[in-house]
Amino acid sequence: MRYLVTGGAGFIGSHLVDALASRGDEVLILDDLSTGSRQNVQHLIDSGGVELIEGSVLDGALVDDCVRSVDRCFHLASAVGVQLVIDHPLDTLLANVNGTQNVMTAAARHDRWLLYTSTSEVYGKQERTPLTEDSDCVLGPPAVSRWSYAIAKAFGEALGHTLHSEGNAPVVMTRLFNVIGPRQTDRYGMVLPTFVRQAITGRDLTVFGNGTQMRCFLHVSDAVHALLLLAEVEGCAGRVFNVGSTEEVAVIALAGRVIDRTGSPSAIRLVPYAEAYGPGFEELGRRRPATGELETATGWQPSRTLDEAIDQVAAYERSLAEQDQNLRLVG
Template identity: 30%
Template structure:
């Protein structure tokens, strides 16, 4: 199978590459602009005859002319995230919308399946749990820049459906919930868990936004990758929006203590974690943080035969082991 992965050097993309290259019948084309992705994540495969890599930006369609009539599947992971109210939102809106439009055009030209990576952020301020794919969407005011990421992804979902209905492009939309792994960039753009792990390892302050009572359903990345790979093969998933992640709900503050406990189990070193609570308004301005996030995974089970295999603690253990090994601490 001939597969294009955009954002291939990122956390999700590089783990997906690990999995797909296990099949010698797959030829993987990978692109990344390396703004967030790391070439180290894919360096082991740069000489692999089944992997062709280019440092491309998805906003320039002319980068992809050589892939006309060469693809069976496009997995569009490349995106620009809006982390806080201090960051500009222009690139988030342009990169996500223009990049997705270009990849949908490429899918249309190739007459191939298009898998779009959306986000749990699109559920916005919904208080109905667990989040179901058919729920109404509730977002905050347009004046608050933090919503630009969710809005850009919602637009891309609608655009994907337009290509499906108007041009018969077979699309699958996956709404990812909170992935983490040892290949993350260890910045806020990849979520709080990698940062918490680094802070505990280095015995530095753990920055917690607000009181930390807000909950998240964080998922070890190999489960997200398995769900994505299942979407490649599933015919039942075409034309559907599907949640992919873990339904294990843990508060942000409790995740700090779980990480601390895993560190002790692995090293025998006790840490008194130094938690610094940062007021929400300092990071997000008037943006109202979502208090709880938990996905309804019934559709994923039905259409993708998907069930997460890793608990949060198991994922933390794997991520921390790799991080400690990289630092030469074990």
């Protein structure tokens, strides 16, 4: 089988490409390397069977050529990360709306199966717990850049549902909840690599707000396993599935676990949201998924623990930091 993975040089995408290549599938990666890295997939390219095209999903002609040349598509390319979304709201909208439209319409044109990765952010301010796939999406005002990512991803889901219902393409949609693991960058506000990088260099761990906000973190290998199962099981097209852990942890508790597991002397420092992201930023107190739909459809269960993820991210970040002569490691 030959797959297209858009965003395949990124964090989740590169792990998905790893898994596909390991079972003998051919993979074509389309990635503009704006947030991904060739280093994440160079070992696969060198081994053969994996090709990287450095280009954008905004290039409709290129996307069409890529989709036509494969059997199935995973669409992961996206502008992601709270800091990136706030700093570059227009780029976020263009990549996540126009790029997704290009990929989905190409899949429909060439009758290709497609899996689209959406986000738990589409639930917005919804306070229902646990969040089920039919929970209302309660988004903030479009003028607030905080919500541009969620609005764009919700558009992608709507387009996927429409293409599927009209018989144009079999589209599976997933909502990912706080996926973590090696290769995730700390550049765009991702909490675990940020905490780990701060801890191993002896800096204060910066927790935004009061730290009591609850999140569920899923190891990237478990997320990839879910995506692969959804590609194999019949009857998943036209549906949306939550993909996440149901184990909740407060962000301030996560910071403490990172300090403990890295042996760091770092302290925890609370930073007001307004200082971190500007006035008017809205954060959700709790976001826990119900994963029954995914479990029933595929038999999926997560197998990795949060502590495993912390340890692996710490090892990965140390390996990167050791290459930087300007950083002094502790712990």
